Amino acid sequence: VSPYVLITPNETRRNQLxxxxxxxxxxxxxxxxxxxxxxxxxxPQRLGGKESEAQARQKQQMALMQSKYQQKHKREEYVKAKKAAEEAEILKKKATQREKAERLEVKKRQQEMLRREMFLEEQYYKTNELLNRLDLGLPKSDSCQIANRGPGSTAWMRSHTYKQALREDENRRLEEMKQEQRRK
Structure with a gap:
């Protein structure tokens, strides 16, 4: 006895199907x-016109070779154009970097000159103060009040003139850039 139930097919239904x-x-x-x-x-009609099969095949072969050369030429032109565009981009970037470096160099030079001027001015005042002290026999200025250097000789005044010089320099540079843009 098997665990499966077998169903016999319906003969009439099967025959109908x-x-x-x-x-x-x-x-x-x-x-x-x-x-x-x-x-x-x-x-029936003759195909290929008036030329023979050999001529037609030769023409086909020539067209195929020419198309290959044309594709190769197009590819080379594309590569050249792409290279030229990349080269132009690189040159443009180099030019902008060069301009930035030049501007930075000019700014550094100006700051250095301003620092030098301030140092020389400070040295001049210190030398004068020392000479005055030696002439008058005054005590050292470290412990007492420093002799008056005249108008514009205080640290605030020097700082103010330095900042004003920087502002004027920046304004001048901006004006130059605007004029250059207008010329373009």
Whole structure:
């Protein structure tokens, strides 16, 4: 005894299904026969014009070779154009970097000159103060009040003039850049 239940097929139902399938297949075959395309009737004509087959093949071969060379030439032109564009981009970047470096160098030089001027001015005042002290026999200025250096000699005044010089320099540089832009 097996654990499966076997069901016997219904003989009449099976026969009906087979007859329907056979009828449908016959109908399909009949439809194919009715709708079969007829023979193609073309008037024979000579193809290829007046040239021979060898000439046509030679022409085809030449066209193929020329197309290969044209493609190669196009590719080379594209690569050249791309390289030129990259080169131009690199040169443009280098020029901007050079301009930045030059501006920075000019700014550094100006700051150095201003620092030097301030140092020389400070040295001049210190020397004068020392000479005055030696002449008058005054005590050291470290412990007492420093002699008056005159107008514009205080640290605030020097700082103020330094900042004003920087502002004027920046304004002048901006004006130069604006004029250069207008010229372009």
């Amino acid at each position: 087979q007859q329907i399938a056979k009828k449908e297949l016959d109908d399909l075959e009949r439809w194919k026969e009715e709708h079969r395309p007829g023979p193609i009737k073309l008037v």
